[in-house]
Amino acid sequence: MNETVNVYLFGKKYAVPSELTIMTAMEYAGYKLIRGCGCRNGFCGACATIYRIEGQRELKFCLACQTQVQEGMYVATLPFFPLVKQIYDIEKITPSQQVMMQLYPEVYKCIGCNACTKSCTQKLNVMQYIAYAQRGDFKKCAEESFDCVMCGVCSSRCPAGISHPQVAMLARRLNGKYLAPESQHLEDRIEEINNGKFEEMLQDLMNKTPEEIKEIYNNREIEQ
Amino acid sequence: MYTEEMKKSMAKVDENRENNTSYEPPRMTAEEKEALLAEYHPDYKKEEFSVLLTGENKGEKVPKELAALLLGKSRINADFDLSSPDYDVDVLVIGGGGAGASAAIEAHNTGASVMIVTKLRIGDANTMMAEGGIQAADKPNDSPAVHFTDAYGGGHFAAKKELLYKLVTEAPEAVKWLNDLGVEFDKREDGTMITTHGGGTSRKRMHAAKDYTGAEIMRTLRDEVLNRQIPVVDFTAAVELILDEEGKAAGAVLLNMETNALLTARAKTVVLATGGAGRLHYQGFPTSNHYGATADGLVLAYRAGAKLLYPDTLQYHPTGAAYPEQIFGALVTEKVRSLGAKLVNADGEVFIHPLETRDVSAASIIRECTKRGKGVKTVDGVGVWLDTPMIEKKNGEGTIEKRIPAMMRMFGEYGIDIRKEPILVYPTLHYQNGGVDINTQCETKVKNLYAAGEVVGGIHGRNRLMGNSLLDVIVFGRNAGRNAGKRAKETTAGKLTLKHIEEFEREAEKNGALSDIQSPMLLPDYAGKNK
Numbered sequence: 001m002n003e004t005v006n007v008y009l010f011g012k013k014y015a016v017p018s019e020l021t022i023m024t025a026m027e028y029a030g031y032k033l034i035r036g037c038g039c040r041n042g043f044c045g046a047c048a049t050i051y052r053i054e055g056q057r058e059l060k061f062c063l064a065c066q067t068q069v070q071e072g073m074y075v076a077t078l079p080f081f082p083l084v085k086q087i088y089d090i091e092k093i094t095p096s097q098q099v100m101m102q103l104y105p106e107v108y109k110c111i112g113c114n115a116c117t118k119s120c121t122q123k124l125n126v127m128q129y130i131a132y133a134q135r136g137d138f139k140k141c142a143e144e145s146f147d148c149v150m151c152g153v154c155s156s157r158c159p160a161g162i163s164h165p166q167v168a169m170l171a172r173r174l175n176g177k178y179l180a181p182e183s184q185h186l187e188d189r190i191e192e193i194n195n196g197k198f199e200e201m202l203q204d205l206m207n208k209t210p211e212e213i214k215e216i217y218n219n220r221e222i223e224q
Numbered sequence: 225m226y227t228e229e230m231k232k233s234m235a236k237v238d239e240n241r242e243n244n245t246s247y248e249p250p251r252m253t254a255e256e257k258e259a260l261l262a263e264y265h266p267d268y269k270k271e272e273f274s275v276l277l278t279g280e281n282k283g284e285k286v287p288k289e290l291a292a293l294l295l296g297k298s299r300i301n302a303d304f305d306l307s308s309p310d311y312d313v314d315v316l317v318i319g320g321g322g323a324g325a326s327a328a329i330e331a332h333n334t335g336a337s338v339m340i341v342t343k344l345r346i347g348d349a350n351t352m353m354a355e356g357g358i359q360a361a362d363k364p365n366d367s368p369a370v371h372f373t374d375a376y377g378g379g380h381f382a383a384k385k386e387l388l389y390k391l392v393t394e395a396p397e398a399v400k401w402l403n404d405l406g407v408e409f410d411k412r413e414d415g416t417m418i419t420t421h422g423g424g425t426s427r428k429r430m431h432a433a434k435d436y437t438g439a440e441i442m443r444t445l446r447d448e449v450l451n452r453q454i455p456v457v458d459f460t461a462a463v464e465l466i467l468d469e470e471g472k473a474a475g476a477v478l479l480n481m482e483t484n485a486l487l488t489a490r491a492k493t494v495v496l497a498t499g500g501a502g503r504l505h506y507q508g509f510p511t512s513n514h515y516g517a518t519a520d521g522l523v524l525a526y527r528a529g530a531k532l533l534y535p536d537t538l539q540y541h542p543t544g545a546a547y548p549e550q551i552f553g554a555l556v557t558e559k560v561r562s563l564g565a566k567l568v569n570a571d572g573e574v575f576i577h578p579l580e581t582r583d584v585s586a587a588s589i590i591r592e593c594t595k596r597g598k599g600v601k602t603v604d605g606v607g608v609w610l611d612t613p614m615i616e617k618k619n620g621e622g623t624i625e626k627r628i629p630a631m632m633r634m635f636g637e638y639g640i641d642i643r644k645e646p647i648l649v650y651p652t653l654h655y656q657n658g659g660v661d662i663n664t665q666c667e668t669k670v671k672n673l674y675a676a677g678e679v680v681g682g683i684h685g686r687n688r689l690m691g692n693s694l695l696d697v698i699v700f701g702r703n704a705g706r707n708a709g710k711r712a713k714e715t716t717a718g719k720l721t722l723k724h725i726e727e728f729e730r731e732a733e734k735n736g737a738l739s740d741i742q743s744p745m746l747l748p749d750y751a752g753k754n755k
Contacts (some may be wrong), residue, residue, distance in 0.1 A: 019603075021550050024750070032751040034481050036457065038348035041515040041554045042634060043439050046348060066637055068550055087451050090406060122633070142408060147436065147629055150443065169447050176444070180408060181415030188394045189362040200388060201369035204517025210381035217377030218254050222426045223365065 005071040008054075021058040022049055022075055024062035036079035042066045045151035048121060061119040061153045081152035087171070094175040098135030104167050107134050109160040116154035116164055120165035124149045126154045126164050133167050139179050174190040225548065225639040227549075231599050232647070235328065236572030236673020237609050244566055245614045247580035251578045257584050259476035260537055264324050264587035264594070266507050266651075267537055277737035279728070280531040281314025289504045290519060290535060290665045294526050295732050296743030299463045300477055300486060302726035306466060309475065309490035309720075311457070314341045314712035315705070316475060316491035318462045321349025321674070322438070322694065323443035324453075324497035326701030327708065328454050331495070334709030338454050341489065343481055343746060344516050347446045350499055350655075350678060351697055353514060354438025355557035357629060358402075359691035360395035363419060366427040368392040375692055378424035378581045379428040379657075379685025382534065386664050387683045391692065391699055399431055400699040407444045408433050410627075420562040422583035423688030430691045435557050442696075460487070461520065461746050464675065464725055465494065465528040468754065469747040470569035470716035473528065473673035481746070490720060493672045495704045496521045497697075500656040501538075502677040503748040509653040510553025510604075512544055521679035521745035524658045527728045534658030534680035539688055546607030553652040555643035558582070558690045559628060560610060564618040568646065569598035570735040577606075583687040589750060593650070598649055605647035617641055657681065659690055666704035667702040672715060676704035 006013045007025055016025040023037060038046030047064035054072030063123060064077060086103040093099050100107060107130055116126035124146055134142035144166035154164045192198065228232060252260070262268050273285040278295055286294065287305030305338050315331040317324045331338045340346060361371040371392040376383055398418075403409060410418040410432050419428045432439035449456065467486070475490040499723030502513025511517070513597075521684040522532060543556040561567075561578040567585070569592050576588040589608050593599030599606035612631075616623050624632055624643045635642050659681035666674045677697045684692060732738040 026284070026548075027750040027753065032749065033343075033515075034749070036748070038344055039353045041353055041512070041514075041551075043436070044345075044348055044352050044514070066551075066634070068390050068638075071573055073674045085447075085450055087453065088453065090448070097516070127693055146408070146434065146440075147437070156359070169443060172408055172440075173444060173447065176368065176406035176408035177404060180411060181413065181416045182228070183362075183366065183403070183409075183411060183417050185416060186360075186362045186396055186403070190400060193368065193393055193396060196370050198393070199365065202372065203378075205369055206389060207387050213373065213376055214381055217373055217381075220370075220373060220377075221261050222251075223421070223428055223533055 005069055006076045007069050010076060016069055018069065020069050021077070022067050023068055025069045036064065036077045040065045043149060045149035046079065048151035048153045049075060049076060051075045060072055061121050063121050078153060078156060081156050083155055083166055085166045090173055092178060093180050095178045100133055100136060102175065104163070104169065106160055107167055110162060111160060113159060115157040118156045119153045121153055122149060123171055124148060127129050129168055130162060130164060133171055138171040138174045140169060142175035145171065185206050188214065226309040230600055233570045234543060236309045237568050237611055240572040241611060241613060241617070244568060244574050246615045247574055249574050251577050252580060252584065255329045257421065257501060260587045261394065261583060264590040265583055266540055269507065272507050273536060276288055276731040277735040279526050281535065283318055283377045286535045287524055289506055290501065290522070292355040292739040292741055292745040293519060293523050293745060294720060295737045295739050296523065296612065296741045297738065298725050298729065299479065299742050304477060304486065304722055305314040306488050306720040306722065310487040311339060311487070311489040313337045314492050315708045316341065316489050317495045317497060318476060319497035319499060319651060319677065320346035320456065320458070321497060321499050321677060322442055322697035323444060323701035324349030324495070325449050326698050327495045327497055327676055327705030328449055329445070329452065330702045330705030330710035331528065332452050332454055334706060336709040336712045339457060340449065340487070340492040340532045341457045341460045341462055341478055341660065343459065343700040345458045345537070346449065346456045347442050348514055348516060349442065350357070350514055350517060351438045351694065352442040353512065353555065354694050355555060356559040356562070357432035357437050357691045358399065358694040359422070359429050359689070360399045360423050360431060360695065361392065361427065361429050362396045363429065366429055368395070370427055371395065371429065374425050374510045375689055378689045379687050382685035384682040390664050391683055391696055394699045395695055398695060400412065402444070402698065403443050405628055406449055407441055409432065420559065421579055422558055423579045424560055424689045430562060432559065435630045437557055443695060453686060462524060464743060466720050466722060467528060467724055469721055471716055472671040472717065474717035476508065478528065490717060492715050492717055493674065493708040495708050496525055496660065496673060496675040496679055497677045497701065498679045501518070502653045508652055509540060509651070510544060511653040512541055512553060512555035512622055513653070516747060518745040518748060520746060522659060523744040525670070525673065526666060527673065528670050528673065528724055530670050530673065531661040532658060533661040534686055535681065540586040540651040540656035541654035541655055542582055542589055542651050543610055543649040545647070546605065546650040547602040547648040549603045550638060551634060552604050554634065555652065555654065556610060556631060556647065556649055557628065560612060560631060563615045563623065563627060565610050565612045567616045571598055581687055586672040602648055605650060611646040612642040613644055613646060655693060656690055658683055665707050666700055672711060675707045676700040696722060
């Protein structure tokens, strides 16, 4: 084993190998995780974590599965945060500024403190994407927020009570459905399939033996 | 971040980069691939499998770890009181990943009352972690028939053809459905989908949302489930399926993961969408899977009388992170190779075409690190280089940040800039190729029990191509939900029973096969362990 460091899990001290992440350190200490653990790879946002290094003022925010332990780390996890998720029908809403006003009016209460950006575990410019949402610029809001894992730390820091991840979710769906250009080739292909254009080719394959398909497969042309 | 020894090897990779970038390594012949797999692929290690002595697959081999669970002891007694169900719905969806969410949405469309139960949260699933993309033959030079051929060949000609037919013919419609729900696919200005190759594809049909494709799909599906106000009972695992006296699926016994309370859910139809098994760590491999990937659905279905297909075939993704150890086993998306990065050994030599299928690529890395002795030593073992700087040499600066930001972030946390330095990789347990046997209606051998997603076997044969799993969770998830919803209108559940559990255990005991562990596993046990 390499050197150990002292970490304080919910205030209680444990000596753990220094190469562990906060998540594996908790397990090393004997926790059997149920909450606060999902994909273990930085995509699901289940393991939002707040820590402070002993002797420092600054609070830090991270995903427990993506962060290595440090000496003197005081750790609290945030396995759940009460985000506001508004109900809407994606078929009926339109990508207009009014949508945001109706569903998430609190975005206009942003006081510009930037606590959301400072706390983002994905290092996104959260306040900026909220500004885009305020203006009804959903495309930019979607781009700026794209890597969001919806861990909720930003919202836990927000004095205006904004549920940033849900605002961004709405913006991305509006962008994906209404603002991004349509894919004509996709529509065309669906029509071709429905009209049975490929049916003969497919039935031909379905009726072939694996050996016969092997021949086709091993000699197929590969697009460069 | 890299050790001195690694840096020495890396210098050779740097030195050869110019030549390696333009070098097009030959593709292996069918015979070469077969020989390579037989010698190095983990599926071919006979001693790692055991033969099932009870159940529908009696006489067939499965990984030892899975056998112990399939023939494990139930978590409940067969005399568990089912007389006053806590939940009563038309369609019970077990699992909150891509397949479960798709099924719930489509079942809801039929007018059925639907409920999702999931042992963690909705979205804590392998779908969320699928990085690379989703296949659909929607370009003019491509067709569902070519897609069929690629997948059938890549799966060693073992797929159930009728399932594969469904997969490829409904693929464009699946992508459109997602797009219409608001999933942000990578497109050009004119709306053309940006598509790339995956290992084993003969046309560029990999659609993506950067390298967050699965996350983008999953969060959108989750949002849609919530908008429809479909009840999601989270932190609640299904621990047994309930049948009625005619042997039809009629619900599940649930376990509240936090309070350990046992609950009864009665349903007219059940959709099993519990996902894969990476957390069983077959053969000691690390895994790219989410925390709950413990094969629960296979256990539940098997005890209820379902049949499994190809449960002996697993996918080891060739490029799991081998270093740094904090991310050991984490997925490095195949898209890295789609974009032009090649696999390079300790001496700086390219040893395989970057777009061979996953099983072949994985076996070639294992060969490089064992017999050929050309691996690079890491803390936990050994690895080979994946030369990421090639991507920007080939496609220009900025490509990595734009197309694979999650990879850049994951390694960036540990001081590795993948734009400038290559990374170390080794195969990681990634996907359960086999699973519950279904027909084209997603019906299992147990009446009124439907299955979709990774828990299913047979769609891909004995190896799956990149981008066909996100596709299958959508195509078959939707079909399962639709069919289960319709069926719920025509069926009635009789008296609920768990007699099948008792009978299965008795049979297993008689055959000397009952293992002494409780199953399903629900979560892996990492408490008190270093890894």
